[in-house]
Amino acid sequence: MMKKLITSLLFFGVTIVAYAQNSYSQKSSIQLVRNATLILQYAGHKILVDPMLSPKGAIESWAGIAKNPTVEIQMPMRQITDSVELVLVSHTHADHFDDAANNILSKSIKIINQPADKSFFNSKGFINAETLENKMKWDNLNIERVNGQHGSGKVLEMMGKTSGFILSAKGEPTVYIMGDAIWTDRIKENIRRIKPDIIIVNSGGAQIKGFENLPIIMDEKQTMNLVSSSGSAKVIAVHMDSLDHCRTTRLVLSAEAKKNNITKDKLVILRDTEIYNLGK
Secondary structure, three states, rough: OOHHHHHHHHHHHHHHHHHHHHHHHHOEEEEEEEEOEEEEEEEOOEEEEEOOOOOOOOOOOOOOOOOOOOOOOOHHHHHHHHOOEEEEEEEOOOOOOOHHHHHHHHOOEEEOOOOOHHHHHHHOOOOEEEEOOOOEEEOEEEEEEEEEEOOOOHHHHHHHHEEEEEEEOOOOOOOOEEEOOOOHHHHHHHHHOOOOEEEEEEEEEEEOOOOOOOOOOOOHHHHHHHHHHHOOEEEEEEOOOOOOOOOHHHHHHHHHHHHHHOOOOEEEEEEOOOOEOOOO
């Protein structure tokens, strides 16, 4: 009798653990593929953000140092693209939507893009690309598009329009994907208004040759400004160590965070293929 009871308890315990593990695996998460390419498991959907899917060295150099991307993708392509239901594209520079993405992704896949890129996706034959002006409802998700500022001065004229996206859903954390943007009062106001739980920031400090004093995305110092204004949000930094014109590396950003007493509880610096569970 005792032996049967112990066996039953063990089985019950194993069942609970298995259920807990399965439940945990279904939670919303962010996985960094490389650069700014993300896989979001969110509100029951697999969402691909800013797909740059080229192999190492397939794209021209932007700083005269090396061809881009400077590192390979460290996961199978099918793992990235299979079962994707939605693609969010902040803008169509090659490090956010490249020829490989154009060739690999199904032309019938659902894409949400900014107004400046409407003709681009039409010309590429994506029949389910939708231009988002402000806000929309997609399935059980609320999606808002906000403008970013891709540099300043003459550089901004060269870089063109870029956008960020805010995702929210019942029972899910509000996620602010900032896209390629420098730190501005508009970004600060977005954070104050939205009060996001998660902020994903492109922190590579990218520069244009000849305009090295005018970063086109946040560098380590601007990221610290963001962190100090982020309220209760967790800040997740990406867009590093994969392009030749990005001067802020993970090591540089980590050192800057340490200097400013910013802990890993507040700023998460994702590595390629790393998964961050949004329930943490």
